[in-house]
Amino acid sequence: MTRLRKRVLEELERRNYTESTTRAYLRTISDFAEYFHQSPEHLGPEHIREYIAYLFRERKLSDNTVNQRVGALRFFYVKTLKRNWSVEETPYPKKRFNLPCVLSQEEVSRLIEAALTPFHRTILMTLYATGVRRAELAHLRIADVDSTRMVIHVRGGKGRKDRDVMLSPALLEELRQHYRRLPRKPTQWLFPGGQHHASADRPISDKVAWFACREAAKRAGIDKKLHPHTLRHSFATHLLEAGADIRTIQILLGHRDLKETTIYLHLSQRHLHAIASPLDRLTLFGNQTNPADPS
Secondary structure, eight states, rough: OHHHHHHHHHHHHTOOOOOHHHHHHHHHHHHHHHHHHHOGGOOOOOHHHHHHHHHHHTTTHHHHHHHHHHHHHHHHHIIISOOOOOTTTOOOOOOOOOOOOOOOOOHHHHHHOOSSSHHHHHHHHHHHOOOOOHHHHOOGGGGEEEEETTTEEEEEEOOOEEEEEEHHHHHHHHHHHHHHSSSSSSSSSSSSSSSSGOOOBBOTTTTTHHHHHHHHHHHHOOOEEEEEEEHHHHHHHHHHTTTOHHHHHHHOOOOOSSHHHHGGTTTTTHHHHOOOOGGSSSSOOOOOOOTTOOO
């Protein structure tokens, strides 16, 4: 490990950043240095601007992804190198507002039924039943499943925040069957990693959830761009359509700001159909022939 990488890692650890954020920041700083074939210590704002343009133009990354990369570089220069950061010289790219993909309940059923393995089936059911992020799912422990209170404890979620989510009876029964199917009974991780999911000391990678979604979508013939977060979006939207209030959904999702949750108002059919289009209030007399039309 280089001296500079060690400094970055220490700064991230001191601020208690999550493992996934730490990996993403280190990967970005390394990619930035490799692009210019120089240590990032010797690069400045003009290099950052060129790198951002490259990410958009050649790597075809989304605005959200590029914003994350800029955030990593800002952390590196401000927190590690203790340099000033000018937003005018290196602005964050403007974000576009895109509605997320949401599955219908029928599509969710097809997806779960098309799971490649029983292990994948349990993963898909847990994602949809709880709305957890894939990294949160990967780090669930057996002790987090509280069948007495019918909740699942999500520990160290985004922003290092804990929260409780509902444990449905159907999911509880699936988790019990999942535990009985495991070749080696785990004592710690709900979804153990390793070959044949028999590791006692480490959980699955969060990529397993992504793979489970992709393979099930192929088998179910669902053409939508689907990933674990799609089930999180579907969870929230279906709750809203069933009558849950937006504040409750915010708590279940672990959103810091209610604005993050209100996006599901745009996706809920219950809210879209609750009001009529102004066209329905017009009095129209059918297709009348235009007098000037000789036909």
